[in-house]
Amino acid sequence: MSKLLPDLYVDTIFDIDLISLKSKGIDSIIVDIDNTLVSWESEYASKEVVDWFKRIKELGFKCCIVSNNTKDRVVKFNKSIEVYAIHRAVKPRKKPFQKAIKLMNTTPGKTVVIGDQIFTDILGGNRLGAFTILVVPISKKEFLWTRIIRKLERRILRKIEKVS
Template sequence: MFKAFYPDEYLDSTYEIDFDKLKEEGIKGVIFDIDNTLVPHGFPADERAKELFRRLHSLEIKACLLSNNQQPRVEKFNQDIGVFAIYDAHKPSIKNYEKAMSLMETDRADTIFVGDQLFTDVWGAKRAGIRNILVKPIHPKEEIQIVLKRYLEKIVLRSYGKHGDAIKRLKS
């Protein structure tokens, strides 16, 4: 019933993703959500995020930020990162997932998406035909509309866990 929302992979953190392995598998581009995927909601890029993007650059993996936030928030985060960025993305609409791939000169086969929300991030990536990784939110403080969606996400993730679909690691 919920399979349309099941992530391809579910990890505790963006920072535990094995990008060397993804490179070996042919991944050339990564699309990232920002808030609660890379940093707590509203925070600027911290040293850990900056190091992640330096690492991707050294692996010759392109990156694009894809956020439903407005331009000032996305530009503030990207100021010290300097990757492609799309703001006001209207996820889960597939239009800007496709635009991100176009900017990175990648396609569905060599692109992966990383985000913390099922009903925007993962569902949009799945609709666009992009492999995806759901990560646990970095920080519990979120906007009210996201808090409400988290209750529904728990139901879907419970079903996902029971069916054992492509789980790398699912912790409660």
């Protein structure tokens, strides 16, 4: 059960205290796209998301998108933010997370994994040994499989407290 619990639970990426992460020794960010950064229907990063990526770069963070989505989706989204990116990741498998760590030349202990799904992002990040942050999904509209998984996630969410 502990592998399913995030270290932090927030509403959005904008609620994450980046300075606090830096003070914990974190230098790298692995982040999901769909329903974490934008709704899965949005092809491109919003201005706010682009600005967030500018800020994390200014603070010296390295970043890699790790998405289960297609190459076309990930490449299109990444055009405006220009970070490392891994598509068709098959999260929560360790391999894509390990590849991201290698691309960013860091270690799991210096990495945060940010995502909206417990059974992909949080489980994968915890299996890696990274600090994990769960965000509330941006959109309620989701694929059938994700809706089924969300029912299981709700049981786990009752056990954790969101930071406002």
